[in-house]
Amino acid sequence: MSEPKVVLGVSGGIAAYKACELLRRLSESGHDVRVVPTASALHFVGAATWSALSGNPVSTEVWDDVHEVPHVRIGQHADLVVVAPATADTLARAAHGLADDLLTNTLLTARCPVVFAPAMHTEMWEHPATQENVATLRRRGAVVIEPAVGRLTGVDTGKGRLPDPAEIFEVCRRVLARGATGPDLAGRHVVVSAGGTREPLDPVRFLGNRSSGKQGYALARTAAARGARVTLVAANTALPDPAGVDVVRVGTAVQLREAVLKAAADADAVVMAAAVADFRPAAYATGKIKKKDDQEPEPIVLVRNPDVLAEISAGRARSGQVIVGFAAETDDVLANGRAKLARKGCDLLVVNEVGERKTFGAEENEAVVLGADGSETPVPHGPKEALAETVWDLVKARLA
Numbered sequence: 001m002s003e004p005k006v007v008l009g010v011s012g013g014i015a016a017y018k019a020c021e022l023l024r025r026l027s028e029s030g031h032d033v034r035v036v037p038t039a040s041a042l043h044f045v046g047a048a049t050w051s052a053l054s055g056n057p058v059s060t061e062v063w064d065d066v067h068e069v070p071h072v073r074i075g076q077h078a079d080l081v082v083v084a085p086a087t088a089d090t091l092a093r094a095a096h097g098l099a100d101d102l103l104t105n106t107l108l109t110a111r112c113p114v115v116f117a118p119a120m121h122t123e124m125w126e127h128p129a130t131q132e133n134v135a136t137l138r139r140r141g142a143v144v145i146e147p148a149v150g151r152l153t154g155v156d157t158g159k160g161r162l163p164d165p166a167e168i169f170e171v172c173r174r175v176l177a178r179g180a181t182g183p184d185l186a187g188r189h190v191v192v193s194a195g196g197t198r199e200p201l202d203p204v205r206f207l208g209n210r211s212s213g214k215q216g217y218a219l220a221r222t223a224a225a226r227g228a229r230v231t232l233v234a235a236n237t238a239l240p241d242p243a244g245v246d247v248v249r250v251g252t253a254v255q256l257r258e259a260v261l262k263a264a265a266d267a268d269a270v271v272m273a274a275a276v277a278d279f280r281p282a283a284y285a286t287g288k289i290k291k292k293d294d295q296e297p298e299p300i301v302l303v304r305n306p307d308v309l310a311e312i313s314a315g316r317a318r319s320g321q322v323i324v325g326f327a328a329e330t331d332d333v334l335a336n337g338r339a340k341l342a343r344k345g346c347d348l349l350v351v352n353e354v355g356e357r358k359t360f361g362a363e364e365n366e367a368v369v370l371g372a373d374g375s376e377t378p379v380p381h382g383p384k385e386a387l388a389e390t391v392w393d394l395v396k397a398r399l400a
Contacts, residue, residue, distance in 0.1 A: 003032040004176060007074055007110070009083035009103045010050075011090040012040020014153050015119040015162035019084050020045065022165040023053050026172065034074060036060070036103045038090065060102055074102070075109030080176050083107075085119035085162045088130050091144075095133035113175045113182065114142040117168050117243065122158030143183050143227055145171055145244025167221075167243035174225035174385070183227025184396060190228045191263045192220045193274035193308075195235035197253045201300065202285035211275035213237035215326075215365055215384045219271055220245045222388040231263040235274050253277050253305040264312055269322040269395045272309045273350075280305050313345035322347050322398045324391060328354040334368060334376075341370050348372070348394055350387070369394060 006026055010019045016037075026033045035050040039060045047058040075081065083090060083103070090103070094116070099105045107114065116137060124130060125147060134144050145168070150161040162168075194216020198206040217239050220232040224244040232247045235256055241247045248263065250256045253276050264270050279302035291297075309325045316323070323346040329336045330353065337351030352367040366381040369390060377394060379387045 003030055004079040005077055006031045006033045006172070006176075007078045007081040007106055008033050008035045008054075009081060009086075009090075009106065010035060010037040010041040010045070011083065011085050011087040011103075011119075012038050012043060013085045013087045013119050013162075014044065015085040016041050016044035018162055018165050020049065020053060022082075022084055022168055022172075023050070025165065025169040027054060029169075029173070032056075034078075036074065036106055038101060038103055072105070072109050075106040076111070078106075078110055078112050080113050080115070080172060081107060081110045082115040082117065082168070082172050084115075084117035084165075084168055086116040086144075087118075088120045088124045088127070088133075091116065091118060091130060091133045091137065094142075095136040113178075115168075115172060115175055116142060116144045117162060117171075118144065118147045118160075119162035120147070120160050121152055121156060122160045125160045138183070138186050138227065141182050141186070143171070143175060143186075143225065143244075145224060146229070146246060148241060148243075163243035164240055167240060170221055171225045171243050174222060178226070183225075185223055185392065186227030188228045188268040188399065189231070189266055190223050190395075191231045191233065191260060191267045191270045192216050192223065193233040193235070193256060193260055193270075193272050193276075194220065195237040196275040197235045197256055197277045197305075198251055199253065199277050199280035199305075200284055201281050202287065202289045204288050207277060207279070207281065208236070209275045209277065211235075213239055213274075214363070215387065216271075216273035217242055218384040218388040219273055219391060222385055222392055226392060231267070233259045233263065233274070235276075253280065253308070257306050257308045257311070260308055260312065261317075264321070265317045267317065267321065268399055269324065270312055271324040271391065271395070272312075272346075273326050275326075275328065276308055277305055279303065307344075309346060310344045320399070322395050324348040324350065324395060327351045330354060334370075337368070337370050341372060346372070347398055348391070350391060 033054045034056045050058045148161040148163045149159045195213035196209040196211030198208040200206045221242040223230045230245040232245045248259045282301040282303045313323045325346040341349040349370045365384045367379045369377040
């Protein structure tokens with residue numbers, strides 16, 4: 001099979017230098033990459049750099065190599081077009097169908113999936129004109145991932161930072177894998193919880209669990225690649241923010257509940273993949289609990305945490321909202337899963353067996369997705385993103 005052909009469009013923003021890392025990841029993973037920068041982008045990174053890294057010629061104008069008709073051929077032959085960074089100007093020209101350079105001509109002729117990774121100052125991103133252009137592009141089937149929050153040009157900080165190139169690459173990989181299926185979750189807002197809550201005993205100790213957050217992050221990345229607006233409520237994870245995802249960081253079960261309820265108010269679906277502690281210490285010691293050599297430790301009294309999954313299932317924020325829970329079981333997996341599904345009142349429950357070297361912290365997962373309608377969908381052992389795709393397929397069917 002021939003190498004997948006990827007067009008990497010680069011706009012004239014300070015984040016253009018980060019596209020070199022995205023280009024390297026695409027090339028090293030077996031993609032044939034053609035870089036199409038705007039004239040402004042060459043002020044930040046020169047054509048020689050793009051050509052050397054990609055192994056392909058670089059041009060910004062439709063008048064170069066006219067006999068090859070590059071303004072038509074490049075887009076026609078592409079399997080994916082990704083624009084990173086995509087400035088406010090590039091988004092505007094793409095939304096309005098302008099064709100005044102090679103990149104905009106390529107976007108008009110492309111019949112493959114298109115991904116935009118915006119990068120600009122916060123005020124530019126939040127301007128109504130930019131938001132309308134983004135909405136137009138998404139409505140036409142393009143994947144426009146949300147910019148990250150962080151340091152911008154100069155001393156400014158806010159939303160508008162280009163996501164990490166490794167995370168943009170993951171979006172591209174997932175979009176390519178789906179092929180012509182397209183962003184089937186476009187226009188949907190989904191909430192995903194991930195990680196494990198920690199309930200503090202004193203300033204240095206806590207009750208926690210072994211959840212790494214990897215399955216929740218796979219769900220968030222996959223939903224973003226399928227065009228959804230994603231809010232990720234992350235509890236105590238050490239993973240990089242997925243590209244195009246709004247991340248809300250929490251620590252305890254009470255904090256997670258507050259964040260999920262707030263985000264779920266306008267969500268089409270909520271997927272509770274986080275491992276939420278069932279109990280927390282009844283009292284918090286403001287100073288470190290000391291070990292006394294001649295005494296046994298005082299018993300730790302526990303109280304129940306709120307049952308977030310049951311709460312959002314019983315009081316759905318909007319009609320037709322789909323709720324998905326997760327169940328980590330060590331024995332009688334399906335029987336316990338069915339009982340939990342009925343008890344929680346959610347639409348789907350992902351049941352998996354956990355234990356030593358199983359699920360927690362691993363790159364793979366194996367599960368059965370139980371439906372309130374009596375359905376059972378087994379997901380064989382494989383990458384966690386495969387389980388994520390199955391979950392979103394089932395959610396999409398219920399949304400429809």
